Amino acid sequence: MKRRDFLLAGAALGASVLLPSTPARAARRRVRLGMIGTGMRGQVLLRELLRRDDVEVVALCDVEPIMLKRALDMAAKAGKPAPKAYGEDGDVHAYRRLLQQRGLDGVIIATPWEWHAPMAIEAMQAKVAVGCEVVAGITLQDHWDVLxxxxxxxxxxxxxxxxxYRRDVMAALQMVRAGLFGELVHLQAGYQHDLRAVKFNSGDPDEPYGSGVEFGPKAWSEARWRTEHSVRRNGELYPSHGIGPCAMYTGINRGNRFTHINAFASKARGLHEYTVAKSGGTVHPSTRVQFKLGDVVTTTLACANGETILLQHDTSLPRPYSLGFRVQGTRGLWMDVNRSIHIEGRSPPHAWEPFQAYQDQFDHPLWRKYAAQAEGAGHGGMDYFVIHAFVEALKAQAPMPIDIYDAVTWSAITPLSEQSIAEGYRTLEFPDFTRGLWRSRKPIFAFDASY
Structure with a gap:
């Protein structure tokens, strides 16, 4: 067999053996979903739900009347029945009434981070399936409680x-499964995204990004709640975008696990300088805030199988967007910053090749099947796939492809990194949320052609 054919056959075999087992219960044809949090992120996900014929959005909840109305208008424009609305009275616990609505199969949680754990816990107690936006919790105890x-x-x-579900990320997963990189040794990723204009605005709902230097109660959208985390916390605050794919590549919780973690934080300068420049020389209260979050937070993880993973959180300085993926093994590596790859024996010696040809060759079956449906969806189509996966798994009553162990393991990096920094950059043992099951659990993140 030619080497190219061998690699492709290996990728196909790897996908086939990683599929979840066939559920014993009969599949549903439609699911009835609610949504808690109809802000700007919630509306992106709502759009994907409203596009589907197998989903009925029956309930919406938000304490901000403007956002709740916009979400209801979206349902009307899509020609769908009006969902029942909760939260118009400003009751922050209105979501509890939503969870009591009869016939609810699942709920999407797209609220500020501090609400994710309590809302998910109450939904699960009510036997309502949860699709939760990142992150899973704030404190380490939150993660144990959710689990x-x-x-x-x-x-x-x-x-x-x-x-x-990013297209190049999924193609790289196919390459990892096919052994193209050899044995994995080191991975890198992060959340490297200039969020200064997200963390501050004027408070005008129609100008949510970069229109001023307000945050907190006087601001709008994420600036109302997210910026406060930069004021009082110092750590890897948003790990899952980077660690999710790296965890899947290395089989975390499925034959591998994180064993140790440490984190370092740079000085904090970017948000202060931004508020000073944006306020035009005037003395604004935001310019006097002492931000605790280091401009660049670097977190290192060690794995039971010997790999190391480096994450960087970089959201307070001017920079182009990048998640900085690097997948490196004994036979080559891929880096997404320059969209390049090098495979020993295949690439020219000591030279990069463009990644596109490899991505085309190893394009994941999900993208080949659903690329047209994903066109126009948020984040380059990724939002279509993540909603599709949740809905299809719920309909099939099959295991969730990103499950509870994944959720708490990835998200717990935040409180652990905070602890490491606070304790003088100390290396900590990483908790085993699976309590030893990682040794026998099988990978299910294969993304078969169904979901």
Missing amino acids: ETQLRTGTPYMLLENVC
Whole structure:
């Protein structure tokens, strides 16, 4: 067999053996979903739900009337029945009434981070399946509580990490499974995204990005709640975009696990300089804030099988967007910053090749099947796939492709990195959320042609 044919055959075999087992229960044809949080992120996900014939959006909840109305208008424009609305009275616990609505199969949670754990816990207690936006919780205890609730109730939980469905990321997964990189040794990724204009605005709902230097109650959208995390916390605050694909490449929780973690933080300068420049020399309260979050936070993880993973959180300085993926093994590496790859014996010696030809060759079956449907969806199509995966798994009553163990393991990097920095950059043991099951659990993140 030629080497190229061998690699392709290996990729196909790798996908086939990683599929979830056929569920014993009969599949549903349609699911009835609610959504908690109809802000700008929620509306992106709502659009994907409204596009589907197998989903009925029956309930929406938000305490911000403007956003709730916009979401209801989206349903009307899509020609769908009006969902029942909760939260118009400003009750921050209105979501509890939504969870009591009869016939609810699942709920999408797209609220500020601090609400994710309590809302997910109450949904699972109500036997309502959860599709939760990242992150899974704030404190380490949050993550144990979410995990224990899922295990006790058996209610499905999926972390809606869309980057796992990015086209090049999925092609790289095919290459890893095919052995193209040899044995994996080191990986890198991160959240490297200039969020200064997201963290501050004027408070005008129609100008949510970069229109001023307000944050907190006077601001709008993410600036109302997200910026406060930069004021009082110092750590890897948003790990799942980077660690999700790396964890899948290395089989974390499925034959491998994180064993140790440490983190370092640079000085904090970017947000202060931004507010000073944006306020035009005037003295604004935001210019006097002491931001705790280091401009660049670097986190290192060690794995049981010997790999190392480096993450960087970089959201307060001017820079182009990049997640900085690097997958490196004994036979070559891929880097997404320059969209390049080098495979020993295949690439010219000591030279990069363009990644596109490899991506085309190893394009994942999901993208080959659903690329047309994903066109126009948020984040280059990724949002179509993550919603599709949640809905299809819920309909089939099959395991969630990004499950509870994935969710808490990836998200717990945040409180652990905070602890490491606070304790003088100390290396910590990483908790085993699977309690030893990682040794026998089989990979299910194969993305078969169904979902």
